[in-house]
Structures are given as structure tokens and as C-alpha cells.
Amino acid sequence: MVYDQPGKVSIKRVSIETPELGAGQVLVRLLVYVVMMGSVPLADTSDRTHTGVCYSDHGLMTNAWARYPRPTLAGQIGGHEGVGYVVRLGTGLEGSSIMLGTHEVQSHLAAPLLCAGLSAYSALKKARVCPGGWVVVFGAGGGVGHLVCQMAARVFSLRVIGIDFKEKETLVRSCGVETYLALEETESLVKSVKTETNELGAAAALVCTGEDSAYSQALGMLRFNGS
Numbered sequence: 001m002v003y004d005q006p007g008k009v010s011i012k013r014v015s016i017e018t019p020e021l022g023a024g025q026v027l028v029r030l031l032v033y034v035v036m037m038g039s040v041p042l043a044d045t046s047d048r049t050h051t052g053v054c055y056s057d058h059g060l061m062t063n064a065w066a067r068y069p070r071p072t073l074a075g076q077i078g079g080h081e082g083v084g085y086v087v088r089l090g091t092g093l094e095g096s097s098i099m100l101g102t103h104e105v106q107s108h109l110a111a112p113l114l115c116a117g118l119s120a121y122s123a124l125k126k127a128r129v130c131p132g133g134w135v136v137v138f139g140a141g142g143g144v145g146h147l148v149c150q151m152a153a154r155v156f157s158l159r160v161i162g163i164d165f166k167e168k169e170t171l172v173r174s175c176g177v178e179t180y181l182a183l184e185e186t187e188s189l190v191k192s193v194k195t196e197t198n199e200l201g202a203a204a205a206l207v208c209t210g211e212d213s214a215y216s217q218a219l220g221m222l223r224f225n226g227s
């Protein structure tokens with residue numbers, strides 16, 4: 001699938017010869033074709049029906065980002081969140097632990113983790129908060145934010161304060177947050193976070209929204225040496 005007319009919402013299916021595998025390479029069958037071509041999945045691939053599509057794919061296709069160094073070139077392959085399975089191993093990989101055609105993780109569960117999931121995970125790793133520490137998540141009900149909340153609470157064992165609009169509260173609370181601050185109901189986010197954290201401030205604040213004011217408010221919520 002390539003962007004045949006960058007600047008417009010348009011994709012084109014182009015067939016190429018399957019390249020020869022080099023040393024250490026693997027051939028991956030992406031599942032996007034199963035869905036987009038409307039073909040019937042094979043019996044043993046019934047759980048392989050989903051792949052990730054990012055909003056930035058749309059941005060690249062339509063040349064929406066003026067700050068990019070150059071516009072998207074016609075013929076660029078679309079997508080960066082493909083879910084697939086390894087169908088062939090290159091030389092040097094025989095006997096390796098790469099599983100051919102494995103489907104341990106169902107595609108509909110893997111698809112959302114390839115951009116939002118990795119962004120969430122890497123942000124939490126870089127924040128380096130000790131288990132039990134407080135972390136504030138701006139945009140807690142968004143595509144990245146709701147994954148940050150789940151990982152922070154259930155993988156990193158952190159105490160999470162989620163911030164978003166009132167309508168997101170049920171979703172965000174189901175992601176394991178301890179405290180929820182609805183934007184419409186909170187006079188001062190900084191003050192509320194301080195109160196919640198015994199006036200110490202949070203060990204980290206993760207901004208998962210494009211709202212500029214979140215960045216400036218985040219600094220005021222941090223404890224000494226916070227990130």
C-alpha cells in the first residue's frame with residue numbers, strides 16, 4: 001500500500017516481487033492485506049484480522065505537517081504499526097527462537113500496542129519512578145494516556161492521578177488510576193495534585209495531550225527531582 005498522491009487521501013495497491021532475504025532478515029506477512037483486500041482469512045488465521053493505523057499515517061498521506069523537512073514522496077509505503085507474523089527466516093536465523101507463524105498474541109490485542117503502547121511504555125521507563133510513587137497523566141483518557149494509566153498502575157506499580165474531561169472518567173478509572181481530576185471540576189490542577197500527594201508533588205508527570213498549557217502546569221506539580 002503506497003501513498004500515490006501525497007496531499008490527498010489516496011492509497012494504491014502495488015505488487016512487487018518478494019525480495020530475497022539477506023542474512024539475519026525475516027519475512028513478515030502483514031495482516032493489513034487480509035482486511036483491506038476483503039479476502040477471506042485462512043482458517044488458521046482467524047485471530048489475525050487487525051493491524052494498527054496511526055493518526056500520523058493520515059498526516060503523512062495528506063502532507064498535514066508543515067514543519068516536516070520535506071513533503072511526502074509519492075510511492076511511500078504507508079503505515080508503521082503493522083501486525084503480522086514471520087513466514088520465512090533468512091540465513092543465520094535457523095534454529096533461532098523466532099517463531100514462524102505464531103499467534104500467541106491475537107492481532108486485535110497487538111494492534112493498539114505498536115505506537116501508543118510503545119510510546120506509553122518508553123515514557124514510563126524514562127520517568128524512572130520507583131514503585132509506589134505518584135505519577136500524573138495529562139490526557140489520561142486518550143489513545144496514549146489510557147495505556148499509560150494501565151501500565152503505570154499494573155506493570156510499574158505506581159499511584160496514578162489521571163487528568164481529562166469529565167466524560168472520560170469511567171474509562172480512566174477502569175484503567176487503574178487512584179485519583180481522577182476532571183478538567184471541568186478542578187479549579188487548580190497543580191493545587192489538587194499537591195493536596196493528593198501530601199504537598200510533596202508527583203514524582204513524574206506525563207503529558208499525553210497536545211494542549212500546551214499541560215506542559216507548564218506539569219512542572220508545578222513535580223516534587224524535588226521529579227521528571
Ligand SMILES: [Zn+2]
Pocket residue numbers: 054055056057080081115116
Ligand atoms: Zn503511530
